[in-house]
Amino acid sequence: MLRYLTAGESHGSALLAILEGCPANLALSEDDINRDLERRQQGYARGERMQIEQDKVEIVSGVRNGKTIGSPIGLRVPNKSTEFFNKPFTQLRPGHADLAGAIKYNQKDVRNILERASARETAAKVAIGAIAKKLMSEFKINTFSKVVQIAGETDENNWKKAIDKTREEGDTLGGIVEVQVTGLPIGLGSHVHWDRRLDGWIAQAVMAIPAVKGVEIGAGFAVSVTPGSQLHDELFFNKGKGFFRKSNNAGGIEGGITNGEPVVVRAAVKPIATLKKPLKSVDLSSKKATEAFVERSDVSAVEPAAVVAEAAVAFELAKAFLEKFGGDSLEDIIASFKAYQSRKS
Numbered sequence: 001m002l003r004y005l006t007a008g009e010s011h012g013s014a015l016l017a018i019l020e021g022c023p024a025n026l027a028l029s030e031d032d033i034n035r036d037l038e039r040r041q042q043g044y045a046r047g048e049r050m051q052i053e054q055d056k057v058e059i060v061s062g063v064r065n066g067k068t069i070g071s072p073i074g075l076r077v078p079n080k081s082t083e084f085f086n087k088p089f090t091q092l093r094p095g096h097a098d099l100a101g102a103i104k105y106n107q108k109d110v111r112n113i114l115e116r117a118s119a120r121e122t123a124a125k126v127a128i129g130a131i132a133k134k135l136m137s138e139f140k141i142n143t144f145s146k147v148v149q150i151a152g153e154t155d156e157n158n159w160k161k162a163i164d165k166t167r168e169e170g171d172t173l174g175g176i177v178e179v180q181v182t183g184l185p186i187g188l189g190s191h192v193h194w195d196r197r198l199d200g201w202i203a204q205a206v207m208a209i210p211a212v213k214g215v216e217i218g219a220g221f222a223v224s225v226t227p228g229s230q231l232h233d234e235l236f237f238n239k240g241k242g243f244f245r246k247s248n249n250a251g252g253i254e255g256g257i258t259n260g261e262p263v264v265v266r267a268a269v270k271p272i273a274t275l276k277k278p279l280k281s282v283d284l285s286s287k288k289a290t291e292a293f294v295e296r297s298d299v300s301a302v303e304p305a306a307v308v309a310e311a312a313v314a315f316e317l318a319k320a321f322l323e324k325f326g327g328d329s330l331e332d333i334i335a336s337f338k339a340y341q342s343r344k345s
């Protein structure tokens with residue numbers, strides 16, 4: 001089974017990730033991963049930290065002579081910005097894990113919560129997602145993401161204007177991102193048990209991204225107001241195309257299984273909780289009214305969240321792909337995939 005763990009604090013020495021279950025003989029370089037790390041750091045609404053960080057991965061294990069060897073892939077992404085690591089604070093930040101985390105883990109210094117709750121961890125997730133994407137690209141399965149809107153503005157020029165204005169006001173903005181995966185075979189995931197439904201895997205993975213507050217697959221919440229006659233994707237067949245649809249309101253998944261159409265996932269991203277103009281709060285230690293602690297922060301996390309969501313969805317699909325066609329080497333998987341495809345037609 002494909003699985004991963006991450007470790008590392010926001011301003012500690014580095015982020016770590018271990019990917020287990022990746023087949024042998026997949027060509028993999030640090031550049032394959034760095035490309036996505038760089039994309040995660042771009043965005044009009046990004047702040048100062050992104051100019052400092054410029055992430056670069058070091059592949060520590062699992063790759064030899066440019067190819068995976070079937071052993072766990074260890075990744076290290078050094079943090080360049082470490083100067084805050086030893087700076088304690090107690091002014092709880094609304095919208096963050098600060099209050100709940102400090103109480104749950106019995107911490108007096110809220111830094112001990114911030115450091116791991118921070119979305120800096122998503123750099124490790126993006127590194128893992130890049131490997132999942134590389135694996136799937138061997139089968140012509142491709143993953144894309146985009147910003148759908150920021151603050152309700154669907155036009156990039158308009159959302160840039162909104163970001164400029166909001167930055168001046170010391171406020172923050174949310175939005176919606178979309179991930180699409182094309183080239184998927186019919187049959188990833190399963191209808192037979194709740195915890196094998198692929199839509200459930202995707203929803204959990206995307207919802208777990210910091211700041212994501214809603215996840216939709218296909219038509220999503222619009223299913224509640226669309227008549228069945230207009231919602232369901234009618235089936236057609238011809239010899240060249242095989243089974244096909246003229247619409248994709250299901251977002252590529254029916255009954256928890258890929259149906260051969262692109263998987264389409266949207267996520268609603270909340271405005272960043274650390275405002276330059278601080279929110280009202282309470283001090284954890286004195287219990288007196290205070291302003292929330294402010295450290296470097298961006299106007300919006302929507303643009304990077306698209307890249308993070310892309311990684312999260314790619315990982316879940318690669319996991320489902322290996323569950324169906326898994327083998328210890330890329331060649332075994334190619335053979336199994338080809339056998340399945342010839343059976344289908």
Ligand SMILES: Cc1cc2nc3c(=O)[nH]c(=O)nc-3n(C[C@H](O)[C@H](O)[C@H](O)COP(=O)(O)O)c2cc1C
Pocket residue numbers: 095096097117118119120122209210211212270272273274296297298301304305308
């Ligand atoms: C890529 C990315 C970057 C983020 N950057 C920031 C940030 O600079 N400042 C901030 O307050 N929150 C940021 N967030 C959001 C917080 O990490 C998140 O809101 C917080 O941990 C609370 O978790 P929750 O919103 O999921 O409940 C970012 C989220 C993502 C996905």
